[in-house]
Amino acid sequence: MVVMDNKIESDQRDIVDSNADETWVNDVTESAMRSMRNKPGKAWWIAITLLGLVIVAGVIAWIYQLKHGLASAGYNDRAFWAVYIADVITFIGVSYGGAVTSAILRLTGQSWRAPLTRLAEAMALVTVIIGGTFIFPHLGRPDRFLNIVIYPNFSSPLFWDFMAILTYTVATMIFFYLPLIPDMAVVSKMLGDKKKLWQKFLYSSLSFNWLGTEKQKKALHRGLTIISLLIIPLAVSVHSVLSWAFALTSRPGWMETVFPPYFVIAALYSGTAMVVLVVAGFRKGYKLQRFITDRHFVRLGYLMVALGLVYLYLTFADLVTEGYTGITTGWIKQTVTGSYAPAFWFYVFAGELLPIFVVAFKKTRNATGITVASVFVVISLWVKRLVIVLPAATQPLIAGAWGSYHFTWVSITITLAGVAAIPFLLMIMFRFIPLFSIEEMEEAGELGSVEQVSAHTQVLAKILAKYTGLEVTAPKASKSLTASETEGK
Amino acid sequence: MKKLFFNLILCTLLLTGLVASLITAAAQAASVSSSGSSLTVSLKAPKSTALSLSSTFSNAVFPNTALSNGSYKANYFVQETEFAAKGWIQIGSTNVSVPSLNQNATSEVTYEPTWTGNETFKVELVALTNGNDTVVGSSTTVFDVLKDPSGFPESEINYQRPMTQVGKWLVRGILTLLALVWILMFSVLIFVVNRISKNGKVMLNA
């Protein structure tokens, strides 16, 4: 623990520039709003166009699939579940990772999280929406989707899947929205009176007279704590129920008690990796190296590898339990040495060993190394989900040959569209909201040295006052803005 | 006159019907009996759950009274009409003791009807001569079964898994929990927003 503390302190020095002055706080606000500047750069436009094209292609593929049936996506009676359900699990899993990482860091008061939470929460929101959307290409009759509500069968795991995902999505929205309130207020004041209608709604109405008073902060913190506490069991429930869609059948390879934690850990693992990717992307794109340092990546890297090891252990526990008695070895053989072996071993090497080595060696233990490892983790965990879904689905339950699944352009395009939708939605989203929570950055700054604290708060108060144009500029009022005082009371 | 006669018949029919159904309510079966030329099959309903088929074989049908006891057999069948089949399913068999001159022989089997409506029964008298079975006479009868006592177990029709009873409460519990979560989520949201906006207003006005 002592070691950790040291790290946090040194971290703080990274995050908080030693000469904490007006420039620094200006910098925070400026950087946070970098993505909202009036005219996005050329690179932004190129990226958004390309991503948009992929999404359009995905929609076209989906329309094609609707017309010609799921056979066009490579499905058949033995491979009745395949790529889309793997996509659903992957996207929602990634979302879970984002939300829980953010919630846990919040609850444990990890101040280094400050520049990451907004990105993580935004990613969580975006991916859960995409994951939820992927249920539609998965269904044979998406037009009848509402039947789940009209004729609910409470004994079906899918009904509870639906309820869990819905609840979790709403919770993610609230979790995303609450820390946004102070930033909205800042933006609103910055824009002044020349607001367009939507700006008025988005920034003024949705920030609800936020001034940053002590009482408001208290309310916000309390709410955030409750939602953080709530979102963890909710996310656990989502993934447990998702796993029960498999585990509540009698299929060898699926009917296992280990499945809920298995899925939960996989989700956390891939989610942390995805946080790394999103953070890396925005850090690069908006030049946030000053606030998001190698340290952040290393921290996330440690977290990721720890989760990865737990997942590896669960994978092993799964295989050994199923395989030992020899009753259900068919799918294991198929997974480990059969036609799914390349995919399985890809997961082991690229998704488990690679990140361990990357984090273990000092040379690679940096932003680039961990980002590369995260790419592999996310991809290999998607592959792993396919390896969970396909062997058990395609196994012959009576006699005869194994079924097989073949990718088609339809399924590939739709999946890629989902992948493209993550940066696409995030990039558009951050056109309208700050990249990180200015308030949390302020607090993170305050947790540094005492001198810095007072300096920061005063400067920040000044700046806030500049934006708000209110008399909170007085030293007294500015004092009331400090987190240390809030905690003192 | 004609009308009266008709009414009378109708009344009689109704009455017999009533009586019949009253009787058969206990006996569960009523008979529309028809007899063959040489065999008489009549209905007895001594039991409340089963139909007793008893046959009377007139002396005339025993061509060879010299055969020893046990060499005559009565086989009972019910006709199956399901699946468009015309199969006879054997429902029982009894030995028939050879009667002395001018005496009738009787035999009886019990049968549990499995559905209501007309059922056709057949009895065959078989003589075992020289190791061969020879059907020496047969008769068919239609019985109108009014009640089906077989009682196919309800549990087989509405089979449920063991979790059902627990499951009901489990579902209610989880649904309640879910509702609580939703209430909590939105009350947190409303609480926070409300506090912030109220306090902000106060500060702004101050």
Add this chain to the structure above:
Amino acid sequence: MSESKVNRRNFLKIVGAATAAGTVEMVTYKAYASTNSAPNGWKGTSGVSGSSAASMANTASPPDHQWAMVIDLRSCNGCKSCTAACQKAHYLTEDQTWIDVFTMTDTIGRTYSMPRPCMQCENPPCLHVCPVHATFRTNQGVVLVNQGRCIGCRMCMAACPYQARYFNWNAGVEYPSMPIKPTPEMPVPQRLGTVGKCTFCVGNLNDGLLSECAAGCPMGSIYNGDMKTDVGVNSMGNTIKLSEFLYDNDAVTFKTSQNTHPRVWYIMGHGQNLDNDDQAS
């Protein structure tokens, strides 16, 4: 002759051994009959909690019947006529083998043919997992799919231990215009994006006719049965007293450990009624 009989007996024993190993795990009708009615306290009024699944069924006919099926593997020659007849009647694609004939292998490597329709489980896993009650069980013991409600989630395909469910992955085969709309009892034409399976041809059965597969079997291996009236009939016109036939021939159900309580009974064998006994030596 006596030797072949011994062989036959051996075969049954071997099959029994194989079942213990888990490949063809089965329970005899005798065991079933001895514990006939379902375990105590499992009663309920409908197969599922919640909304009325059964109301979708044709409940016009009271449960005068409890449909069942007996498949006599001693006379099955694996010709797949049943599959063809079923596919023709229901306008199925070649892949949609609602009744499929599997080639099974016993422990000493001999093979036998085993037709597999939907088992019409009394405890159907497919029904329990269907999120929209599209799968339901009629009071005649037949599990049906309402293709007008099915959302195509294929959860039921995951849950069925017998691989008995088939999805309509594509537009399917050409079909003539039908006089009536598709019903769960007669889901023709198949609807794209929904799941289908053997219906026991319950419409036929209620009309007093044999199911398409039973009628199409040239060997008379498939008997349609009614547990209520205790009758079974095959395409040869053989009428059996169901319970006796099952008892006497050591009928078994398939994958009993799944606790599905199938309504399809098998008489074990490897086609020995077809002079296949030499296969045994």
